[in-house]
Amino acid sequence: MIAMAPDDIRTVPAGSLGFGRYMATHMALCRYKSGEGWEAPRIVPYQSFMLDPCALVLHYGQSIYEGLKAYARVDGSIGLFRVERNAARFRASATRMAMAELPEHLFVQAAYDLVQQERHLVPTTEGGALYLRPVMIADEAAFGVRRSSSYLFFIVATPVEDLQRPDGRGLRLRVTEEFARIASTGGGDAKTSGNYARTILALDEARALGFDNVIWLDPVHRDFIEEAGITNIFVRTAAGKLLTPPLNGRILAGVTRETVLAQAASWGLDVEEQEISIAQLATAVLDGEVSEIFLTGTATHIAPVASFAWREREYLLPPVDFSSSLAGRFSSHIRDVQTGRKPDLDKWMTLVVDSRRFAT
Secondary structure, three states: OOEEOOOOHHHOOOOOOOOOOEEOOEEEEEEEEOOOEEOOOEEEEOOOOOOOOOEHHHHHOOEEEOOEEEEEOOOOOEEEEOHHHHHHHHHHHHHHOOOOOOOHHHHHHHHHHHHHHOHHHOOOOOOEEEEEEEEEEEOOEOOOOOOOOEEEEEEEEEEEEOOOOOOOOOEEEEEEOOOOOOOOOOOOOOOEOHHHHOOHHHHHHHHHOOOOEEEEEOOOOOOEEEEEOOEEEEEEEOOOOEEEOOOOOOOOOOHHHHHHHHHHHHOOOOEEEOOOEHHHHHHHHHOOOEEEEEEEEOOOEEEEEEEEEEOOEEEEOOOOOHHHOHHHHHHHHHHHHHHOOOOOOOOOEEEEOOOOOOOO
């Protein structure tokens, strides 16, 4: 069983939080029943669930989840980062998986109330945050591939640190052609649990060979880059253009990805969402036409890539200090807004105050 968080997170040494090592003692919870709709979310003690062996989620995989973070701010407040975007994506995932759509205001309310309850667990260390994991599962006991008549929605919380190397070294990635993350129209844009289970075998192989993660290619041509592990990927050319694969129905619409694109546009950078061929990228790296590659995601934040291996060769990116790279510039700016060191001009943050309710 994962240990519960201490009463005061400040007693945990910096660098020791991990990811999911300590769980908050409360969770948000609500249920859906066909004909009745969604009940209001409640904050309850962290607890186990009793599922019938015939619960539809166990047989047909109706399960979706999200990931978002709350940050300690320099003025003593706490802010949820772009929670409304996670709420919208959660609803889109439910639609794709033929599940009951949770109204976005209930998602936001549940996240807000849980952070309010566990605000003492929001780390104040650099790179620390309270990570929220909203989940929905089909819990009706029945056989048959169909929509469930009942669903369980809950959010658990854990104080975390960014999932990237503490020493700042870039990641080593391995391109896989043996496995595909998703079929062409298989729901790769939904954050459903099955999309992640199928990645584990390839990830195990990559790590056994000394790599940190996997670069996924498209399922048809085995050439166009899709995601890296469970993160979105960006390429900056030596000419200054910022490239990222388009949202083609196979790629998850990352909230950090969206934030980077918006910030790049506000800075006047040359940005293009386009298919990126692994063959062309490898050649461009050898020719010195690529200045950096980085990954974005809620758990990862923004992480630099040091190299990628493809077809018996490892391609090294130019060594660069992260703080002076474009990835580092994005990282610093987003972190400064999250923590209140810079004004929130784009209204990314939802501040947690003593009481608040969200309109339907």
